[in-house]
Amino acid sequence: MTRPILVNGFKAAMVTHTSAGLWRHPDSRARRYRELDFWIETARTLERFDFDALFIADSLGAADVYQNSPDQALREGLQTPSADPSLAISAMAAVTERLGFGLTLNTSFNRPYELARRLSTLDHFTDGRIGWNVVTGLVPSAMAGLGIDPAVSHDERYDIAEEFMEVVYRLWEGSWADDAVIADVASGVYVEPRRVRPIEHHGRYFDVTGIHLAEPSPQRTPLIFQAGSSARGKRFSARHAEVVFVSAQRPDVLRRTVDDIRAQAAEAGRDPGSLRFISTLTVVTGETEREAQAKHEEYLRLTSVEGNLARLASTIQVDFGAVDLDEPLEFAETPGIQSVLANFTKLDPSRRWTPRQVAEYMALAGFGPFVVGSPAQVADELERWCEQAGIDGFNLVDIIPGQSFREFGELVMPELVARGRRPDPASGKTGLTLRERIFGGGMARVRDDHPAARHRYPDDDAIG
Numbered sequence: 001m002t003r004p005i006l007v008n009g010f011k012a013a014m015v016t017h018t019s020a021g022l023w024r025h026p027d028s029r030a031r032r033y034r035e036l037d038f039w040i041e042t043a044r045t046l047e048r049f050d051f052d053a054l055f056i057a058d059s060l061g062a063a064d065v066y067q068n069s070p071d072q073a074l075r076e077g078l079q080t081p082s083a084d085p086s087l088a089i090s091a092m093a094a095v096t097e098r099l100g101f102g103l104t105l106n107t108s109f110n111r112p113y114e115l116a117r118r119l120s121t122l123d124h125f126t127d128g129r130i131g132w133n134v135v136t137g138l139v140p141s142a143m144a145g146l147g148i149d150p151a152v153s154h155d156e157r158y159d160i161a162e163e164f165m166e167v168v169y170r171l172w173e174g175s176w177a178d179d180a181v182i183a184d185v186a187s188g189v190y191v192e193p194r195r196v197r198p199i200e201h202h203g204r205y206f207d208v209t210g211i212h213l214a215e216p217s218p219q220r221t222p223l224i225f226q227a228g229s230s231a232r233g234k235r236f237s238a239r240h241a242e243v244v245f246v247s248a249q250r251p252d253v254l255r256r257t258v259d260d261i262r263a264q265a266a267e268a269g270r271d272p273g274s275l276r277f278i279s280t281l282t283v284v285t286g287e288t289e290r291e292a293q294a295k296h297e298e299y300l301r302l303t304s305v306e307g308n309l310a311r312l313a314s315t316i317q318v319d320f321g322a323v324d325l326d327e328p329l330e331f332a333e334t335p336g337i338q339s340v341l342a343n344f345t346k347l348d349p350s351r352r353w354t355p356r357q358v359a360e361y362m363a364l365a366g367f368g369p370f371v372v373g374s375p376a377q378v379a380d381e382l383e384r385w386c387e388q389a390g391i392d393g394f395n396l397v398d399i400i401p402g403q404s405f406r407e408f409g410e411l412v413m414p415e416l417v418a419r420g421r422r423p424d425p426a427s428g429k430t431g432l433t434l435r436e437r438i439f440g441g442g443m444a445r446v447r448d449d450h451p452a453a454r455h456r457y458p459d460d461d462a463i464g
């Protein structure tokens with residue numbers, strides 16, 4: 001089989017994640033984001049249709065850049081109100097055996113000592129199915145809420161993240177020997193203290209002394225996802241990410257990012273072929289092309305251009321109140337997601353985008369490929385993107401919660417299986433960690449060329 005196409009469900013714990021206005025669709029269950037049953041049903045659906053993981057975006061601040069106010073975002077249920085998605089993961093893990101979970105947690109807002117225990121706990125509770133999407137933060141409203149100095153620059157947040165990673169790697173990989181837990185009933189010893197050692201980290205941003213609080217979990221270091229694609233973000237990805245989350249509206253534009261990160265990974269001493277790349281993806285499908293087109297038109301009638309402008313403003317941190325909506329966007333260093341602005345300005349030679357056009361494009365498309373068509377047409381597009389952009393798979397946007405994942409599972413997954421681009425779900429193995437699921441058997445722990453491996457407990461030879 002050619003390399004399988006990875007497919008994750010992509011969600012955030014809020015009413016409007018990507019397509020503003022669509023929560024009003026009669027079939028949408030978006031409003032149920034605050035019900036645990038909704039998450040349980042979502043996980044069951046993804047597992048039933050053999051998705052690889054549920055990838056959960058998260059941010060801790062309101063989308064208040066547009067017109068310098070959170071009002072439009074509140075009207076749309078965009079970003080606020082939201083729930084803490086990490087709290088649903090144990091419940092979702094309890095009703096699934098194979099599905100992985102990619103959780104977004106921020107290195108500017110958390111402390112490494114406690115984040116390390118939180119993720120070790122989730123790695124235990126999910127039997128090794130947890131991944132961490134490492135983000136550095138970009139929303140000033142989150143910093144204001146947390147009392148964090150907003151003057152800390154974009155690049156310095158990455159310096160903090162670099163040091164953060166070193167601390168958590170040392171805790172996860174280097175504090176406990178694999179055989180530290182002996183649980184010897186006869187002698188009454190649960191942990192052999194000589195096989196546990198404190199880490200001693202004194203750096204520019206963190207001072208951490210102590211032993212990791214959790215015993216070794218199946219993956220130790222959770223599968224590392226990362227989605228930064230500024231120059232600094234790409235360097236960080238190249239060092240740390242095992243799966244890189246990228247997005248662009250054209251495959252040739254995306255290819256440059258992918259090639260660049262792979263080349264930088266090689267420079268950092270990693271096998272560039274060991275990184276996986278996934279893109280955002282929005283699909284509207286049906287039994288036939290006609291049915292898909294009809295759905296698309298129905299969805300378009302519900303979208304909110306103003307809501308999407310509020311989302312765009314928050315994503316790139318530019319208030320369109322001060323910008324002409326019909327003047328072409330220019331690239332500028334902004335505190336927001338720089339890659340999104342770059343994709344629509346300097347990287348697309350085919351056209352010049354205005355903010356209004358971007359918002360209209362975003363109506364359903366998000367920032368990545370957007371496909372409307374029959375299952376065969378969708379599969380053609382996915383194969384084309386993988387080939388032309390050099391990517392390995394997708395984070396599928398849940399435009400109509402309760403419907404979109406199921407439709408993709410019922411219609412497109414069998415087409416991908418028939419083309420040899422997905423394993424036969426009937427042969428789906430249980431008991432694999434997320435890392436093994438993505439990279440193949442025998443890879444529960446980080447590879448030897450990953451920076452976390454340098455911190456392994458000295459005589460720990462139980463690798464891979």
Ligand SMILES: Cc1cc2nc3c(=O)[nH]c(=O)nc-3n(C[C@H](O)[C@H](O)[C@H](O)COP(=O)(O)O)c2cc1C
Nearest residue numbers: 057058059104135136137227228229230233337338
């Ligand atoms: C496709 C994509 C998805 C992202 N998802 C999140 C998210 O869920 N939460 C968050 O705080 N940041 C998110 N980010 C932002 C970052 O991962 C990163 O911290 C931010 O983009 C700043 O880095 P950059 O300028 O290198 O992109 C995302 C970025 C991209 C490109």
